[in-house]
Amino acid sequence: MDTWSPSRPEASPLLRRSERAPRVVLVSHDGFGLGHARRNSRIAAAVRALAPSADVTLVTGLASRHAWLGADGVRVVRVPAVTKDATGRYVTRSGDLAGTLRERARVFARVVEEVRPDVLLVDRHPLGIEGELRPAVAAARRGGATVLLGLRDILDTPAAVRAEIEGPDWSGAGRWVDEVLVYGSPSLCDHVAEYGLPVRPVYCGIVTAPVAPPRPLAPATGGTVLVTAGGGGDGDVLTSVLEAVAATPRYERVVVVRGPAAGWSVPDRVEVVAPRDDCTALYAEASASVQMVGYNSVYEAVVSGLRPLLVPRRAPRREQAIRAGRLACLGLADVLDPGAGPDEVSWLLDRPRLQTGWDLARSGLDVDGAARVAARVLAHAGAATAPARVAVR
Incomplete structure (x- = not known):
């Protein structure tokens, strides 16, 4: 199993980049549900709130159009969608999974080449669903970017996740990923104890909307x-x-x-x-x-x-x-x-x-995750941030 530890001094969040605006790329593999893109969109908005000059690009396979996708000055780049069938196997609308993965790999790599990010934040799959992110991640590392992996609170049964981490889809991930961010709390799921994650992650809290003001109790009937x-x-x-x-x-x-x-x-x-x-x-x-x-x-x-x-x-x-x-x-x-x-x-x-x-x-559930993830991303980018508390849509 890989030993997950940064292999370069550039991975330190204390190392400041140049004085230019920070450049951040967020990658999600959406093709069916909205979850990955929705989380990344909230994180992107929080990054822009803390550092308004930040150049933020969100790459997604989500084909549908939504007002929150691309809001707050975030650039959106779309890749061909990959979805799962009833058995959990990845499929594509065209039926050509291999061709779709090649096109996804090409677009991911092009985005990294054009943006030259300080931070690349990948959601859920460290090297893509079938390794299609490897060229982009390698290029980002060569360019000095910090590579972060974001994982939601709960992934699956411990046995299923352990098998995935020890399998070919995660092979070599420890040499590419500098830090793992969990969008949850250890009180809800401890990713090391339950999943065998071979690195102690940073628990950032739930990435969601701001907590609403308290409401009056509901009446006995109605509503x-x-x-x-x-x-x-x-x-x-x-x-x-x-x-x-x-x-x-x-x-x-x-x-x-x-x-x-x-x-x-x-x-x-x-x-x-x-x-x-x-x-x-x-x-x-x-x-x-x-x-x-x-x-x-x-x-x-x-x-x-x-x-x-x-x-x-x-x-x-x-x-x-x-x-x-x-x-x-x-x-x-x-x-x-x-x-x-x-x-x-x-x-x-x-x-x-x-x-x-x-x-x-x-x-004990921490629900301030969007702001915490954004602050972590910008720390890795060496960026100064606004001191005000972030309120993300």
């Missing part, structure tokens, strides 16, 4: 229950639960946000809202939420003051099920089985579905 499934491509796991939610008289309105990839039907009494670039305002107005357990949406609900009812996907990875169980243990959520009936759903919806800032603080 809105919001149902969300992220991008929507696997939202059919909510079908049975949604019928149960629609049948309960507890709330005046049941509102479903259909993601851009949603193809599932909804029952009567349910209002359908078109896909939104940002659901934080909807969470802030809702009295309760029933949702899947993708990283971004679940933490947007929590920081808005909700105690969500979580319906996790359990395949091809158990990431959502693990996250749901641990958030429930922290007292921040409740978990529903996809087959839950009206009585079970109604009982949970009758419980208090709002929480206070004290509930969040007591859980």
